[in-house]
Structure formats: C-alpha cells, structure tokens
Amino acid sequence: xxxxxxxxxxxxxxxxxxxxxxxxxxxxxxxxxxxxxxxxxxxxxxxxxxxxxxxxxxxxxxxxxxxxxxxxxxxxxxxxxxxxxxxxxxxxxxxxxxxxxxxxxxxxxxxxxxxxxxxxxxxxxxxxxxxxxxxxxxx
Numbered sequence: 001x002x003x004x005x006x007x008x009x010x011x012x013x014x015x016x017x018x019x020x021x022x023x024x025x026x027x028x029x030x031x032x033x034x035x036x037x038x039x040x041x042x043x044x045x046x047x048x049x050x051x052x053x054x055x056x057x058x059x060x061x062x063x064x065x066x067x068x069x070x071x072x073x074x075x076x077x078x079x080x081x082x083x084x085x086x087x088x089x090x091x092x093x094x095x096x097x098x099x100x101x102x103x104x105x106x107x108x109x110x111x112x113x114x115x116x117x118x119x120x121x122x123x124x125x126x127x128x129x130x131x132x133x134x135x136x137x138x139x
Contacts, residue, residue, distance in 0.1 A: 025114060026110070027106075027107050027110050031103055031106075031107060032103075032104065032107035033104070033107075034099075034100030034101070034103050034104050036103060037096055037099045037100045037103060038096070041092060041093070041096065044092050045088075045089050045092060048085065048088040048089070048092065049085055049088075051077055052076065052077050052078040052081075052083065052085060052088065053076050053077070053078065054076060054077050055073070055074070055075065055076055056075060056076060056077055056080055057069075057071065057072030057073055057074065057075025057076075057079075058072055058073060060072065060075065060080070
C-alpha cells in the first residue's frame with residue numbers, strides 16, 4: 001500500500017516534473033545593477049526643466065475664481081514653487097544613491113514578486129471562471 005505512494009512521490013520529485021515549472025523572467029542587467037539610474041538622470045533633468053517652465057498662472061486664477069492678469073499669464077511652476085533648475089538638479093543627483101539601492105532591492109526581490117504575481121493571476125483566473133454566466137437563466 002505504501003509502495004505506490006513512494007513511487008508517486010519519487011515521480012513528482014523527478015527532474016522531468018521540475019521542468020514543468022516556468023523559469024522566472026530576469027530583469028535586464030542595467031536595471032539589476034542600478035546602471036539605469038545613471039542613464040535616466042539626464043532624462044529626469046530635462047523633464048524637470050520642462051515641468052518647472054509650465055505655465056500655471058491662468059489655472060491658479062481660475063481656481064481662485066478671479067480674472068486673469070498679465071502677471072498670471074507669465075507665471076510658471078518655477079515661480080510658484082520658488083525652486084530653480086539648479087536646486088532640482090541637485091536633488092536629483094542627491095537621490096541617485098537611493099534610487100540605485102531601490103532598483104537593486106527590486107532586482108533581488110524579483111523572483112518572489114514574479115511568483116506572487118503569477119499566483120495572483122491564477123487565483124483571478126479561478127475566480128473569473130466561477131462567476132455565473134450572464135446568459136444563465138435566472139429563477
């Protein structure tokens with residue numbers, strides 16, 4: 001009686017059974033090493049300049065329910081926040097180390113995250129499969 005159970009356990013633990021498990025996708029090496037942060041720093045600086053130069057005065061006047069003045073038409077995010085492009089660039093440079101550490105932590109955790117997301121997908125598939133059909137007649 002126990003012999004078939006032992007054979008079943010051995011078959012389940014065989015390399016052939018292990019091959020059915022899908023490999024965990026790996027993150028690109030530039031993400032895993034944090035190199036992507038260095039590559040994106042110029043992009044973030046250009047984006048920050050664009051955001052700082054966005055006009056917001058007319059929007060501010062509309063929110064405050066007052067007529068738009070000529071000063072409102074020239075007011076930008078930079079004027080409203082008092083932050084210069086240099087300050088923004090310094091903050092981006094100062095946060096580079098933290099961003100690298102964060103991307104490396106995600107890279108180390110990626111196998112667990114990937115398996116958890118796969119499991120969520122499977123559970124959602126099961127839940128959707130158990131939903132009643134809208135075409136099923138109601139009593």
